[in-house]
Amino acid sequence: xxxxxxxxxxxxxxxxxxxxxxxxxxxxxxxxxxxxxxxxxxxxxxxxxxxxxxxxxxxxxxxxxxxxxxxxxxxxxxxxxxxxxxxxxxxxxxxxxxxxxxxxxxxxxxxxxxxxxxxxxxxxxxxxxxxxxxxxxxxxxxxxxxxxxxxxxxxxxxxxxxxxxxxxxxxxxxxxxxxxxxxxxxxxxxxxxxxxxxxxxxxxxxxxxxxxxxxxxxxxxxxxxxxxxxxxxxxxxxxxxxxxxxxxxxxxxxxxxxxxxxxxxxxxxxxxxxxxxxxxxxxxxxxxxxxxxxxxxxxxxxxxxxxxxxxxxxxxxxxxxxxxxxxxxxxxxxxxxxxxxxxxxxxxxxxxxxxxxxxxxxxxxxxxxxxxxxxxxxxxxxxxxxxxxxxxxxxxxxxxxxxxxxxxxxxxxxxxxxxxxxxxxxxxxxxxxxxxxxxxxxxxxxxxxxxxxxxxxxxxxxxxxxxxxxxxxxxxxxxxxxxxxxxxxxxxxxxxxxxxxxxxxxxxxxxxxxxxxxxxxxxxxxxxxxxxxxxxxxxxxxxxxxxxxxxxxxxxxxxxxxxxxxxxxxxxxxxxxxxxxxxxxx
Numbered sequence: 367x368x369x370x371x372x373x374x375x376x377x378x379x380x381x382x383x384x385x386x387x388x389x390x391x392x393x394x395x396x397x398x399x400x401x402x403x404x405x406x407x408x409x410x411x412x413x414x415x416x417x418x419x420x421x422x423x424x425x426x427x428x429x430x431x432x433x434x435x436x437x438x439x440x441x442x443x444x445x446x447x448x449x450x451x452x453x454x455x456x457x458x459x460x461x462x463x464x465x466x467x468x469x470x471x472x473x474x475x476x477x478x479x480x481x482x483x484x485x486x487x488x489x490x491x492x493x494x495x496x497x498x499x500x501x502x503x504x505x506x507x508x509x510x511x512x513x514x515x516x517x518x519x520x521x522x523x524x525x526x527x528x529x530x531x532x533x534x535x536x537x538x539x540x541x542x543x544x545x546x547x548x549x550x551x552x553x554x555x556x557x558x559x560x561x562x563x564x565x566x567x568x569x570x571x572x573x574x575x576x577x578x579x580x581x582x583x584x585x586x587x588x589x590x591x592x593x594x595x596x597x598x599x600x601x602x603x604x605x606x607x608x609x610x611x612x613x614x615x616x617x618x619x620x621x622x623x624x625x626x627x628x629x630x631x632x633x634x635x636x637x638x639x640x641x642x643x644x645x646x647x648x649x650x651x652x653x654x655x656x657x658x659x660x661x662x663x664x665x666x667x668x669x670x671x672x673x674x675x676x677x678x679x680x681x682x683x684x685x686x687x688x689x690x691x692x693x694x695x696x697x698x699x700x701x702x703x704x705x706x707x708x709x710x711x712x713x714x715x716x717x718x719x720x721x722x723x724x725x726x727x728x729x730x731x732x733x734x735x736x737x738x739x740x741x742x743x744x745x746x747x748x749x750x751x752x753x754x755x756x757x758x759x760x761x762x763x764x765x766x767x768x769x770x771x772x773x774x775x776x777x778x779x780x781x782x783x784x785x786x787x788x789x790x791x792x793x794x795x796x797x798x799x800x801x802x803x804x805x806x807x808x809x810x811x812x813x814x815x816x817x818x819x820x821x822x823x824x825x826x827x828x829x830x831x832x833x834x835x836x837x838x839x840x841x842x843x844x845x846x847x848x849x850x851x852x853x854x855x856x857x858x859x860x861x862x863x864x865x866x867x868x869x870x871x872x873x874x875x876x877x878x879x880x881x882x883x884x885x886x887x888x889x890x891x892x893x894x895x896x897x898x899x900x901x902x903x904x905x906x907x908x909x910x911x912x913x914x915x916x917x918x919x920x921x922x923x924x925x926x927x928x929x930x931x932x933x934x935x936x937x938x939x940x941x942x943x944x945x946x947x948x949x950x951x952x
Contacts, residue, residue: 368440368441368442369388369407369440369441369442370388370389370390370442370444371386371387371388371389371407371441371442371443371444372386372387372389372392372443372444372445372446372447372659372662372663372666373385373386373387373436373437373443373445373446373447373484373659373662374386374387374446374447374448374449374655374656374658374659374662375432375446375447375448375449375450375655375658376448376449376450376493376496376651376654376655376658377414377448377449377450377451377471377493378414378451378493378519378520379414379416379451379465379467379468379520380413380414380520381411381412381413381414382411382412382413382414382428382429382432383409383410383411383651383655384408384409384410384411384412384432384433384435384436385406385408385409385436385655385659386406386407386408386409386436386437386441387405387406387407387656387659387663388407389444389663391403391404391405392659392660392663395503395504395656395660396503396660396804396831397804397805397831399503399504399505399802399804400504400505401504401649404649404652404656406655408435408436408437408438409436410432410435410436411432412428412429412431412432412435413428414428415427415428416467416468416470416471417467417470418466418467418469420470421470422470422471422473422475422476424470425470425471425476426475426476426479429476429479429480429483433483433484443484443485443486444486444662444663444666445486445487445489445662445663445664445665445666445669446480446481446484446486446487446488446489446662447489447491447496447657447658447659447660447661447662447663447665448477448480448488448489448490448491448658448662449491449492449493449496449497449654449655449657449658450464450471450490450491450492450493451464451465451468451492451493451520451521451523452464452465452468452471452492453492453539453541454490454491454492454495456775456787456788456789456792457788457791457792457793458489458490458491458661458792458793458796459474459477459489459490460472460474460477460490461490465521477490486666487665487666487669488662489661489662489665489793489795491657491658491661491796492523492525493517493523493654494515494516494517494523494524494525494540495525495532495657495796495800496653496654496655496656496657496658496661497515497517497523497525497607497609497610497647497653497654497657498515498525498527498532498657498800499656499657499658499660499661499796499799499800500649500652500653500654500655500656500657500660501515501607501609501647501653501657502527502799502800502801502802503656503657503660503799503802504649505802506607506645506647507527507530507607507800507802508767508802509767510529510765510766510767511528511529511604511605512526512527512528512529512533512601512602512603512604512605513526513527513528513603513604513605513606513607514526514527514594514597514601514603514605514606514607515527515606515607515609516542516594516597516606516607516608516609516610517608517609517610517613517647517653517654518556518557518558518590518608518609518610518611518612518613519557519558519559519610519611519612519651520557520558520559520611521543521553521557522542522543522552522553522556522557522593523543523610524540524541524542524543524597525540526540526601526603527800529766529767529770530767530770530801530802531770531772531776531777531797531800531801532776532796532797532800533601533776533777534776535601540601542593542596542597542600543556545596549589552593552596555589555590555592555593556589556590556593558570558610558611558612558615559611561573561586561612562615564579564582564586565579570611570612570615571615571618571619574615574616574619574621574623575619575620575621587626587627587630588630590627591627591630591631591634594606594627594631594642594644595631595634595636595642598636598640598642599636603642604640604642604643605642605643605644605645606642606643606644606645607645607646607647608623608624608627608644608645608646608647609646609647609649609650609651609653610650610651611650611651613646613647613648613649613650613651614650614651616646617646617648617650623644623646624644624645624646627644628643628644631643631644657799660799661795661796661799664795664796664798664799664827664830665793665795667795667826667827667830667831668793668795668822668823668826668827668830668849671822671823671826671848671849672819672822672823672849673816673817673822673846673847673848673849674817675815675816675817680815680817681815681840681841681859681860682814682815682840682841682860682861682865682867682871683815683860683864683865684859684860684864685860685861685864686707686859686860686861686862686864686870687860687862688864690703690862692862692863703862704862704869707861707862707869707870708869708870708873710859710870711856711858711859711870711871711873711874712873712874712877714856714857714858714859714874715856715857715874715877715878717855717857718854718855718856718857718878721852721853721854721855722854722878722881722882723885724852725810725836725852725854725882726881726882726885726886726889727889728808728834728836729808729810729834729882729886730885730886730889730890732806732807732808732834733768733886733890734890735806736806737804737806737807737808737833738767738768738769738770738806738807738808739768739769739770739807739808739810739883739886740769740770740771740772740798740801740803740807740808740809740810740824740828740833741754741755741769741770741771741772741809741810741811741812741879742771742772742773742794742809742810742811742812742820742821742824742825743771743772743773743774743811743812743813743818743821744773744774744775744789744790744813744818744820744821745774745790745818746867746868746872746875747812747813747814747818747821747838747872747875748771748772748773748774748777748812749773750812750872750875750876750879751771751773751810751812751879752771752773752777753876754771754876754879754880754883755769755770755771757883758883758887759902760901760902760904760908761887761898761901762887762892762893762898762900762901763892763900763901763902763939764887764890764892764900769883770801772794772797772798772801772824774789774790774792774794774818774820775787775789775790789820790818790819790820791818791819791820792819792820793819793820793823794820794821794823794824794827795823795824795827797824798824798827798828803827803828803831803833804831804833805831805832805833806833807828807833807834808828808833808834808835808836809824809825809828809833809834809835809836810836810838810882811824811825811835811836811837811838811850812837812838812839812875812879813837813838813839814838814839814840814856814867814871814872814875815839815840815867816837816839816840816841816847821837822849823849825837825849825850826849826850828850829849829850829851834851835849835850835851835852836850836851836852836853836854837849837850837852837853837854838853838854838856838875838878838879839853839854839855839856840855840856840857840858840859840867840871841855841857842855842857843855854878856871856874856875856878858870858871858874894919894942895919897915897918897919899915899938899939899942900938900939901938903931903936903937903938909931909936912931912936912938912941913927913928913931914927915938916930916931916938916941916942916945919942919945920945930944930945
């Protein structure tokens, strides 16, 4: 019987590294968030033969050499993940641009060759993102904060993780290494390779170990601190995870790299007085291999789950009334029509009350056992989910890292732009891995038409790893949604403007999200009677609301209620606990 394995490649300017990893090992890592289980069946490397003028055929020969050393006939290859330098397109199918010496990689023929040679699909991921995925799988990326992941090797890789998601404001490429200052680019200043060249034999290990190179090492560390602090001013990174060949060398030498950098950071405080911290990713160059393997394995888990729909079958494209001539109607008639159809859409939700309440129960159970609520959507659906997410902390005091939204194309600019480059059709697997979605979580995908592959793939991945998977769509469940556990149907029918699901279906979607999250918060005891007693008092209106809630609950005079609230630092929940414990509840 053949062994199920995933092939992982890490492509650099000098070497291609490859690993064969048992799929069962990847299951254990995803379940435990532990590096303890990581081991490879085979590891190899070959010279990449990459240069600006090299034909892609030369690179393919290097791949053949690598595969000949790590592959055996008893392997059943589930998937292939490739970590590579350069900017990878959103769907992971090719490289947009890269350094001149890596330019042969932009010729996709090598990707097609691997797919045919190994008889499986291939997915690419930027090397810094691969490190982030590996780090996320080991539990490094948690909490409500902004983290810069910085693998340092031949160049300076960089990606940003913020509050559970990859973060790319303005659809930016996080090319920290390309920043230029009078002393050179950040790639040149921070490169581990350029640091190693300061040793006569290029021995970075010796630079860290030998005291006679202390001045050289100090100069390099100061340069690195400047790069790290720049990331704070650009991306507000509170923490830097340092990996790559630099981390490998420091770990092997027993050099306290993170501690030394943190001392330097303390000596050069940020302008706002805050502190950045550095943590060392001791797994070093193993992380891009692990991250790429997880992407390849995750994609294999959702393969075949994509549901393609013919345009004619889209219920969301049907017209509400094809006889209408909207351009001939005045504002009053239009708004009356919109009001009428919105009422109809709201009433139609009555058919889905049981599905909504069953889903709320599952969300409550998941959150009570340490899981999270993960919304996934594209376009308007994703934006509506993001609104629901952001309201839960201030309204109910729910932990901000307990519920997150993933939107096709990224969340950073969701208020300004809709996805423009087929992001809805791309896989969400890399985003799910970076968010560390696990079997304790419950994933609610929103795709009114039911056709967005970004949502389908997120739900299929959730199901693959044992997490809850719920789809919100317009039409009734026909039993063909193999990628999810349950469907909540909106039953909204055709739109006044044919296909514009931001109207009836959008309103119905917002209602369903409100029903789910509000029911969940009540069930989790975030409400006291009819009052939102865990809300955050962060403006004058909310302070007045909290004051009047105390007056209503305990029959307190206005001044006494205000004094009680102020005595707890404007924490309504603490004021209630204090009063309840004193036996003053009326």
